[in-house]
Amino acid sequence: MAARILLVEDDPSIREITTLGLTAAGYEISTAPDGRAGLALFRAEPPDAVVLDVMLPVLDGLSVARAIRAESSVPIVMLTARTDTFDVVAGLEAGADDYVRKPFELPELLARLRAALRRTSDASPAVLRLGPLEIDEGGHSVRRDGREVTLSHTEFRLLAELARRPGQVLTRDLLLDRVWGYDYLGDSRLVDVAIQRLRSKVEVDPANPQLILTVRGAGYKASRPDPGS
C-alpha cells in the first residue's frame, strides 16, 4: 500500500510540482495551503509522514509541528528557507525529525521521506531492555516500568540503536546513517536535538541522564546494565 504523505506548503507552484513528483515516486499525497488547514487535514486523514513548510500563513509550521507531535509519532520533515541554527534547531525542537533546505530538489526530499518512513533497520525485531525501559522493536513501543512512553518514530529508532549496543559509543555520523539515512555530511544537530527530546521522555532527570549518556567529542552511548542485576 502506498504511503500517505501530507504536504503543507503555501506556495501553489511548489505544492503542485512536489505533488507531481511525490505521486510519480509512488506516494499518495494530500495537500494543505496553510497551517490550520494542514492540522485539520492531519486529524481528518492521518498520514504516514508530514512534509511541513516552516513559514506558513494562519498557523506557522513550528506550531503545527508541536501540535502534531503532541498527538502522534508520525515522521515530520520540515521545509526550511534557512539553515541558520535558529530555524533548524527551533524546528527540530518543535518535533520535526528532519529538514530539507529550500531550494530543494525532489530526490533530496524523497531520500528524507524514505529514511523517515523506514520502520526499523533491524531484520530481526527483538525486545530490548535499557534500565527500566522495555523496548519492543516489533510492536514499535516503549514501556517504562510497564507504562507506555510515546516516542516519535525517529526517537524510537534512535533509542533502539543505542539500546542494541549498551556501553558502546555510537558516533553522530553512525547515528545519522542508521536513523536518518545520511551516508555523507548529515547535520549533527539532528542527533543532538533528537537525543534531548528522547531524554526528556525516558530519563527521570533529563539534565542528569542515566540511560543515554554523552561521550564528549565522540557521540552517545546507552548505559550498561548494572553488573549486579
Add this chain to the structure above:
Amino acid sequence: MLRGVRGRLTLTIIGLVALTSLVLGVAAYAYVATSLRDQQVEAARDLTNFNVSVLAAERVPPGTARDDRRWKSLVDAFTLRGVTGTVVDFGDGDPFASGLDATSDFRQLSPSLRSIAEGGSIGYERLTVDGRSLLVTAARRAPDEPTFYFFFDASEVEGAIQRLGQALAVGGLVLVLVAAVVARALARRLLDPVRSAGNAAERMATGDLSARLDVESGDEFGRWAASFNRMAASLEATVAELRAAEARERRFVADVSHELRTPLTALVNEASMLKEHLDDVPPGGRRVGELLVADIARLRALVDDLMEVSRFDAAAEQLQPTEFDLETFVRAVVRAHAPDAGVAIGPHAGQVVADRRRLERVIGNLLDNARVHGEGAPIEVAVDLTGDVRGKGELLVAVLDRGPGVPPDELPLVFERFHKADPSRHLGGSGLGLAIAREHSRLLGGELTAAPRTGGGMRFELRVPVTRSLPMGDGTVTGDEQAGAALEPNTETAT
C-alpha cells in the same frame, strides 16, 4: 619631555629671558663698576694733588736732604689723611717707604706710571697683591724733586663691585629658573588645544568618530576646534549613513535571495521533472528544455551562494566541530565535486576533529573552481596533516589545476566576490565560490592562498588548524564493523 613644539617653545622662552637678563646684568654691572672706580680714582687724585702740592710743599721745602726727619712726619701726615701706604722715590734706588708691604708693592708698579709722574701729571694704577686690591697714584712736585707714590686700599670698592656681580648673577639665574617654570606652563597652556586635537584625531583614526574638541575660547584655537568638530560631525554622519546603506544593501541581498528561494524551489523541481520527461518533448522544444534545466541549476547555485554570503555578512555563522576520518571525508568530497580528480593522501592523515561542513564547502568550492577553469585537464588534490599524532595539528589541502592560471596582478583579486578571471568567458559558476571558500577558511581559523603552479595552472592551498585523534578504540562503533583497539593513526575504518 622637551621634544616637539612644546619643548621648542619652552626653550625659546627660557633662552630669551636668559639673554635679556644677561645683557641687562652685564650692562648694569659695567656701569656701576666703572662709576664706582672712577669716583675712587677721582678722590685719590684729589688727595694726591693736595698731598703733593699743599702738604709736601708746606712741610718739606725743596732741597731737603733725604735723611731729614721732616720726610717722616710728612708721610705720617699722609697716613692720617687716609693713605694706606706711601713711597717716596728719590731716584737713587733706595725709596723711602711707609705702610704695609709698601716697598714690595712698589716694585710691582709699571714703568709707565713713573714716566707719567715724571712728566708732571698725576698717574694711577690698579694693583692686586695677594688678593688685596690697591689703587696707586703717583705724582711729583718738580722735575728734580722725589716722586710720591700713594697706595689706597681698594678692596672695599672692589668687594662691593664683586658682590654686585654676584647679586646680578644670582638674580639672573633665578630669573631664568622662574622663566623655565613659566615657559613650560605657558607652552602647555598654549599647546593644550593642539594636544587635545591630536588625541581627538588619534581617536578618530582608531574608529571612534564621536571624538570632539572643547571650544573654550574665541581665539584661533577656538575657531579651529569648532571647524574640527564640524568636520568630525560630518564625517561621523557620512560614515553612519554609509554603514546604514551597507546594512540595508546586505539586508536587501539577504531578503532577495531569501525571497527567491520559494519560486526557485518550484523551478528546481519543475526542471528536474522536465529533465526526466525531455524525451517526450518534440525535438523543436527539447533543446530549449535542456537549456532551461541547465540555467535553473545555475540560478540555484547562484542563489545558494548569495544566501551563504549574506549569512557571513550577518555574522550568523557558528563552528560545529565533529570528529571524522580525513581520508574518507576527502574522497567523498572529491566524488561529489570532481570525481575524476587525482587524490593523494599523505601518510599522516587520520581521525580529526573539525567543522566538516565548512571544510566541505572550502574544498568543494576549490574543486568546482578547478573543474570550471581547468579546461578538462586533470585536477589533483593533495591532503596531509602535520603536527603531533594526538592533539593540535594542521590540515593541509592543496587543489591543483592545469587551467590558464591567473595573471600575477590579479592573484589578490581571485577571492573577491564576483571576480571573474576572464570577463569574456562564460564558464558558469556564481563568481562567489572562492570568496565563500575564503570566508569559511577564516572562520575555521585557517588560511586559503592562491599561487601560480609551476608548469601552468593554479595551486590553491588551505591550511587549517585541527585537532587530531586516534580512531575510537574501546567500544566505539564507527561503521558496520567496530574499529578495534587501533593504535596506528592511519588505520582505515570501513564506513
